[in-house]
Amino acid sequence: MKETVKKKMVVLTGAGISAESGLKTFRDADGLWEGYNVYDVATPEAWGRNPALVQTFYNERRKQVLEAEPNDAHRGIAKLESQYEVTVITQNIDDLHERGGSSSVIHLHGIITRSQSDLNPALTYPIEGWELRMGEYCELGSQLRAHVVWFGEAVPMIEEAARICAEAEVFVLIGSSLAVYPAAGLIDFVPRHCPKYIIDPRIPEVRNRSGIIPIAENAVAGVRTLLKRLLPEGSTSA
Known part of the structure; x- marks a missing residue:
């Protein structure tokens, strides 16, 4: 057959x-994403200014994702x-x-349950649990960040x-x-x-x-x- x-x-x-x-989405009525202006947490410039804040923000989002069904x-x-x-x-x-x-x-x-190299976005890694810490590095010695495409990135x-x-x-x-x-x-x-x-x-x-x-x-x-x-x-x- x-x-x-x-x-x-x-x-x-x-x-x-x-x-x-x-x-939630940052496209909610107030224009904020969980109380944050997206340009303070979702741009390369934000990462350059305050990487710890950006890392904390995505850790919180990752925790929400893992708890969601x-x-x-x-x-x-x-x-x-x-x-x-x-x-x-x-x-x-x-x-x-x-x-x-x-x-x-x-x-x-991108996908929030993976991390990526700050130097080479093609280098990605699974994240165990919800927290990605400052001081965790890729194989190139660069800080790991959320594997997410930010505003202003390709x-x-x-x-x-x-x-x-x-x-x-x-x-x-x-x-x-x-x-x-x-x-x-x-x-x-x-x-x-x-x-x-x-x-x-x-x-x-x-x-x-x-x-x-x-x-x-x-x-x-x-x-x-x-x-x-x-x-x-x-x-x-x-």
Whole structure:
């Protein structure tokens, strides 16, 4: 019997999907991230001015991530792998997609559960527990910092993500306002004929409206709706 070839699905996720696991975003109404101005804790300049503050900030965020649990939206995306070849591209720095069961995840902005060399960002290491201390060094003798892309830094995975989006046969956007570039521009690489599901209470403006299928719900409810549309009956409970 000939094996069925699965369609390529690309799922691009933003902060909205992790918010339902209790993780906040600096895009909250007050413009702060857990009480901090992002430019004081999430730029190379901030690291240069006060590395201990930046390290403490990301230690606190890492602790929150490790205490959080994947929600039904994360688990629902993993369920789609039964019928599709799914690649998740996430703007989030948590590991909830992996813990939710997804097998192919690209982290555009890094992942907080790893550290990286201050001299060579290609040198990354797993972090045991939640705390990364000042005085912990990479093999080059440089201080380790969170493996997170800060404002003003290049996004190393963006070209690979654009290539994957250009090959999409089904595209899903979840929990993103499409306000942060270059990630927001990835939808422009998706083929015009490809169906594009957008899950968010406030559907963002998209330059090319061709193929847009809006689902104006939060991530968990929206993914549940998506599963009912895309998976066979009886396999849709997230």
